[in-house]
Amino acid sequence: MNNQNLAKIFTTFTHICEIRGDKNDFFRVRSYQKVVQILENLDKDIAEFLDENKEKFTQNIPGIGKESEKKIIEYINTGKVTELEEMKKTIPDGLLDMLEIKNLGPKKVKKFWTELDVTNIEKLKQAILDGKIEKLSGMGQKSTQKILEGIEILNLYNQRKPLVEIYFDIQEILKEVQNHPLAIKADIAGSFRRHKETVGDIDLLVACKQENREIFIQDYLKMDFLEKIENQGDTKVTAYLKLGLQIDLRLVEEDQFGAAMQYFTGNQTHNINLRTRAKQMGMKINEYGLFSLKDNQVIASQKEEDIYKALDLDFVPPYIRGGTDEISLAEKSKLPKVIEIKDIKGDCHMHSNYSDGKNTIQEMAQKAKELNYEYIVITDHSQSLKIANGLTPERLFEKAKETQKLNSENLGIHIFHGSEVDILKDGSLDYKDQDLENLDFVVASIHSKFDESCEERYLKVIENPYVNVIGHMTTQEYGSRKPLEINYDKIFEKAAKYNVAIEINCSSRRNDIPSDLIPLALKHGCKFFINTDSHSIQQLLNMQIGVNLLKAARVKKEIL
Numbered sequence: 001m002n003n004q005n006l007a008k009i010f011t012t013f014t015h016i017c018e019i020r021g022d023k024n025d026f027f028r029v030r031s032y033q034k035v036v037q038i039l040e041n042l043d044k045d046i047a048e049f050l051d052e053n054k055e056k057f058t059q060n061i062p063g064i065g066k067e068s069e070k071k072i073i074e075y076i077n078t079g080k081v082t083e084l085e086e087m088k089k090t091i092p093d094g095l096l097d098m099l100e101i102k103n104l105g106p107k108k109v110k111k112f113w114t115e116l117d118v119t120n121i122e123k124l125k126q127a128i129l130d131g132k133i134e135k136l137s138g139m140g141q142k143s144t145q146k147i148l149e150g151i152e153i154l155n156l157y158n159q160r161k162p163l164v165e166i167y168f169d170i171q172e173i174l175k176e177v178q179n180h181p182l183a184i185k186a187d188i189a190g191s192f193r194r195h196k197e198t199v200g201d202i203d204l205l206v207a208c209k210q211e212n213r214e215i216f217i218q219d220y221l222k223m224d225f226l227e228k229i230e231n232q233g234d235t236k237v238t239a240y241l242k243l244g245l246q247i248d249l250r251l252v253e254e255d256q257f258g259a260a261m262q263y264f265t266g267n268q269t270h271n272i273n274l275r276t277r278a279k280q281m282g283m284k285i286n287e288y289g290l291f292s293l294k295d296n297q298v299i300a301s302q303k304e305e306d307i308y309k310a311l312d313l314d315f316v317p318p319y320i321r322g323g324t325d326e327i328s329l330a331e332k333s334k335l336p337k338v339i340e341i342k343d344i345k346g347d348c349h350m351h352s353n354y355s356d357g358k359n360t361i362q363e364m365a366q367k368a369k370e371l372n373y374e375y376i377v378i379t380d381h382s383q384s385l386k387i388a389n390g391l392t393p394e395r396l397f398e399k400a401k402e403t404q405k406l407n408s409e410n411l412g413i414h415i416f417h418g419s420e421v422d423i424l425k426d427g428s429l430d431y432k433d434q435d436l437e438n439l440d441f442v443v444a445s446i447h448s449k450f451d452e453s454c455e456e457r458y459l460k461v462i463e464n465p466y467v468n469v470i471g472h473m474t475t476q477e478y479g480s481r482k483p484l485e486i487n488y489d490k491i492f493e494k495a496a497k498y499n500v501a502i503e504i505n506c507s508s509r510r511n512d513i514p515s516d517l518i519p520l521a522l523k524h525g526c527k528f529f530i531n532t533d534s535h536s537i538q539q540l541l542n543m544q545i546g547v548n549l550l551k552a553a554r555v556k557k558e559i560l
């Protein structure tokens, strides 16, 4: 995580420089921007470079100057950069928050600050509503409206984090805690464990001996994923993660770990239903265990499974503890058999370096083989998407030839020749029929003109016999684009009729279609394809998160 965090830090440096706009800052901006670029493209953690050879640290990574090197070393050793803390004090602190708003850069922030004394998002919103912003030179009604939309989106997503965005980071954090010698057991409860699409905070439970608690908490407070400590007690610490979420640590007894996991996983309605059932059976349940009402004897507490068993229930997996019918299903041994990662035999939406992917077709295939897939489909972008290096029919042909050649080499996995073909503004596809004919698989997606016209375009493209699946249908992107407001009922109905599948895109910026649309698609009898839309080999691992979300939506493997 060092590279990412440091890239963020250097970006903040450039932002402060740009907002201050001193002449002396000009050159720093250029060199910091370069450092950000280098950090983002490194293929291993920068701390490893430092470990390998302290003396030659910067020589090993050309482009990083002495000043930046000092900051990087300070960060790796202490988790912060003093100069940044100092610099932050030179401007009102709300200004940096304003930069989180989409379409708003440091120059405009500086303008609003110096000309209207706007120093935070609240004041900015007021200034827009008062009509002050659009009167500034270089601003207009349209650009002002865009900022207002940006604020709305920020409010929508800033509170909770999408599971797809934080999943692997949280796993890493958990591993670090589990590796602590005084942690007998550690796990994450709450909505994260229930695979909710978005997560509001992280509930971390650790089993730790009474006499070790103080030391454990001291060590925990020093762990480098924490940003700010909010509250600290003997068994509980509330803090904020660097990745922007609250984390609540609770220390529990080892023999009560299962009960605590059950209790803090929820959801609330599920726990209430469970408590009611326990009561009817002459028991009571709380975070310490399941007890007999008669003599207060503990019946189960160490393992979650034992609690459900003692209540005459099949074990209810966390992801279906939604407080609906899961308890009555568990009572009758009728819990749904949902999809598992092992059911996934392939991934049919990914990009190679033919378009905007980072890796070659062969590298993608090798990684997919490690994941035990039987096939993949390489779906590079089509010609109109110039920004993503979309393929002309000629290059599409070249790609087909390379795919054929690779398949003849017996890689142990089959590569299909596909394309993510743009749905154009009039609802037609971005290749002629003669080119589409040679493709094994077509994902049809919208990458432009995100408005109400999309509904008609989808309805038209579903009729196209070459289309296998509609990609990222709502077009939402976390933090920047809201889902399309169109008639999904109508689209799903037609898709089912024409046997066009719906994509579950589990790339970390999309997660599309969102789970709340899944029941509607199921109702119409739609089939799904779960895809990662990977642009690099690492992103292929996102499949796990997508499967988790599908499990929570009770999706069975048969409908894939």
Ligand SMILES: [Zn+2]
Binding pocket: 420, 445, 447, 471, 472
């Ligand atoms: Zn796409």
Ligand SMILES: [Zn+2]
Binding pocket: 349, 350, 351, 420, 533
């Ligand atoms: Zn794609």
